[in-house]
Amino acid sequence: MAKQQTSIEQQTQKRRGTGLTAYDPEKVYHGYTLFTTLSGDGTVYLIDLEGNVVHQWKLPYPPYYGYLLENGNLFYNGWTPAASDDLRFPHWPLYKAGVVLEANWEGDILWEYKNPDHHHDARRTRTGNTLLLTIEKTPEDVAQKIQGQIAKSGIWSDRLIEVAPSGQILWEWHAWEHLDELIDRPVHSSEDPHHWPHGNGIEELPDGDILVSFRGISTVVIISKKTGKIVWQLGHDVLAQQHNPTSLDNGNILIFDNGTQRLTDPHTYSRVIEVNPRTSEIVWEYRDTPAYNFYSAFISGAQRLANGNTLITEGLNGRIFEVTSEGEVVWEYVSPYFSELLNGNRDNTIPADVYQYCGGATMNSIFRAFRYAPDKFPQLKK
Template sequence: MTTIDQNSRRRRPVGLIALDETAASEGYTLYAPLTGTGEVYLIDLHGRTVHRWNLPYRPGRHARLLGDGTLAYNGVLPGERALFPMWHKYRGGVMLRAAPDGTVLREHRDPLQHHDAHHLDDGRVLYTALEPLTGAEAAEVRGGVPGSEAEGDTVWADTIKEVGPDGELLWSWRASEHLDRAAYPLHEAYAREHWPLINSVTPLRDGNILASLRSVSAVVIISRETGEILWRSRPGAVSQQHAPTELEDGRLLVFDNGVFRPGHDVPYSRVIEIDRTSGEIAWEYHDPAREFFFAPFMGSAQRLPNGNTLVTDSPSGRLFEVTEDGYLCWEYVVPHFAGYGEQEVRGLFPSEPNAVFRAYRYAATRKTVETGAAIIARTCWAESGSSLRRRSAGAPPGWQTRALGRGARR
């Protein structure tokens, strides 16, 4: 008798699903399975693994390649207690750099770090963390499900920190100090344990800070000088969004999850460009059958050199690329399934997911790729801006680089 796998995602095809090489943006895609034990994969357009890192912590939550060829990786600090039921799902605590062979070169720890840590080439790290609000401060937070605070009637509020290579605190920001409670209330369906739930933090070219506030459905720009809010997305423009990034023309590319989207009874996710001057949506991608693409949590989008967009449908472990006119030209489903280690998370997510928080594409101009293990072992990977080049030891660069995200809109 044949036993049928009861994991719906695992029953479906995995690996490379679709590829149109005439339309896809050349390069290599980096991802870290969320329920892995510390594996990070770099794959080519055909879904073949060309490099793999093995790190000592499970992801908390993603990895990026940096300009010196090292890997920036955010891991989960072992042995920490759950501050509230969802804490083990998205906490981190370890921010490290690793060599191509996986050797840890530098590490910074903060047990209250969660979601995002943006590593800069000069060794600084900008990241999100928590601080407890109790008593009157907790009561001032608006919205959410009444009585759903964390232990001790605590509301955990977000902070943003920047540390130097030696761990010295260089800059910090507190939501409790700079956010108007009335202007940034929690959605009525959310627990009051965490406010406003910053899931992304990125420095802008002008030095200010771009942040995504999920539980209040807002993208904001924070003044690095004063800490004040310089800009926010229009109400209703985004719904529980993730991963805003700045494009070359100043617009913001946002993964808009679409949970509780006003005026829509069928939820769907989309990727949008927001014009910062007008606040209007200047470009949008959603699946032709909108309900077929819906990520209730997590997700990201990255603009590629040829104007295409790489999308991470995180809960489904689905990575895909679309052109400006919405043509899907590459699709890959992560084949790595496993359960979360913490019992608190297993209770909330009992299946064995293949989830990925974010994926990144690194561009190269040369089409021929050597994937033999011996070749890879003698190779270092380096990023220049946001592009990838391959350099063999003792040899001149074999690939030219192109800046990522600079291509003109077609």
């Protein structure tokens, strides 16, 4: 006897509702929101405050995320296929990127750089160069010293590079060379043992130093561009597998603290914190009430807006929302764009247990989202 199918939507987020869910026109930061879904096809969406799509970029690579440059063009991190011969470790196909590009309003690619070792993030510098997170094989004698790591096929570590528009590498930094500065940071048990310390965010600071997030050891660092030394760290006593540290105009750092395997609190929840790097004190924090209502185990980010509000991307659930400095939600949108993560790419490059956890699921996950003032888009003026 054939099994009768229910008419009820089985994707939980779709069933709960998508699109615009909250909007206070008196308290929001007015502008347009830019985002793309990780399981998407290379479409970048720009929506107004009512949730209407006002523009799209169609790009030839599946997305990580995109943001606007000062010149109004789109800077985009995209995925390129992970062939079996460049498979580093089981989770590599899940967060490999591979290409960064600049595109104009029409979607024409003006500049492109491919690097098979690129993952998670790349950002344009003030001089017109590009900073990228990449990976490299860790020397065996160093790998044996990395705390908590057991990987028979070896360990890969993060390598930061700065490339000129020509693609020439102008500067590089190797995480394994700074083992003595990071060795006391415990590796989370949920981390793939083949990758240390698992960078997931990078940004150039106003003074030229580099701000980096290392998820695998729950640590955010500032690296001196001149000396290569780590000049500031915020670690696992505060953070739990965080993402997207961002420098603010007041010199503080905004961080999305995911909350996975939090060492200081047994409860699971996410929060956004503003930290004063001079004192390492938290000077502002947003969490939901009750706290477990707001949680994204992976990805996600936060942006401080010009009116003092904060735009938050609860990435895993495709939720973007805006809060005031008092923590009041004044705008909320849930992406209605769902597709199968990894696009059904269940082949020999993705182990079955990894695919079962992250692949084959219909999702609307967003790596990061950004709000921009209307004057950034003269093309939309009527």
